[in-house]
Amino acid sequence: MASYELNAFDRFDTISVVGAIEQQSPHLLNIGFWLRDPNQFITWPKKVVAHPRQDFLWNSTCFEVFIGVKGEDFYREVNLSPSQAWQVYQFEEYRYPENMPPVPAYDIELIKLERTHYGMSIGLDLSLFIQKFNLKWSDIYIGLSAVLETSQGIQYYAMQHSSPQADFHNKRDWLHQF
Template sequence: MASYELNAFDRRFQAISLVGAIEQQGPCGLNVGFWLRDPNQYMLWPEMVSENPRQDFLWENTCFEIFIGVQGEDYYREINLSPSEAWQAYQFEEYRYPEVMPPEVAYDIDLNHLKRTHYGLNVSLDLGVFMAEHKLKWSDMFLGLSAVLKTSQGDQYYAMQHSSPQADFHNKRDWLHLF
């Protein structure tokens, strides 16, 4: 299991710490955990839903995100995970394209399990269809972890690294996990 401390885009905001952990499970399973430390209780948590529905615009509230890139390819996937236990997966042909809102839904990634925990969020995904359709091995892919945190102190944007002048989770340079 690999873990990463996610950094706030606003470097002055140190009140919340966030760690993401990535674990490959078998031939096409992916487990990701987000551990959040919020001693001042600044976080604004969305209301819980039931049965892990797919919902768009989750990033408008607190939302944890996984980006899946493919070595040498422009296409990628974005998975949005809400502490409400709703989720969605999107497909892009290249950087933020197609430019439709909400983005095009990706049905080649399945949710096995999504649970808000006392420490943050835990998710298990099945990448089998995505990997089979594109003939991918784990070594062909790389991941980025990020989060939009709604807080009483304003919105905070966390990622593995921020190399753009604005918070930009679609910037593949900031997707640091290799299998």
């Protein structure tokens, strides 16, 4: 299991976020997000039933997984809400197509999404995605990020921020490789 301390875009150090990635064979991905919020600034969305697919989850507290393929422009964005709602979007290249909400993708499946006492625990099945594009784990790289709605405003966390504004779609910031 690899872990990454996610960095706040505006150096907001009151909350700390760690993301962890674990490959499970043959095509399962386990992801955990651990949060430390001693002042309880985070606003948690209300829980929904049965893991519905919903758009615009990034408008409140939401965790995101970006899945890129080496040498390719296309990628997937997985949004995971502590409410238990989720969504996967497909992009052909950087933020394209520009639809709002983005175009849903159905080649990644949610296996587990649960809010825990430490943050979030997620299980994703990449079988269809890997088979559709004839990929190996070594072809894939991952970016982890979080949008935290807090009493102090929206805070953006990612593995790194190399753009002048918070931009989770910047592939330079997707640091995990298998």
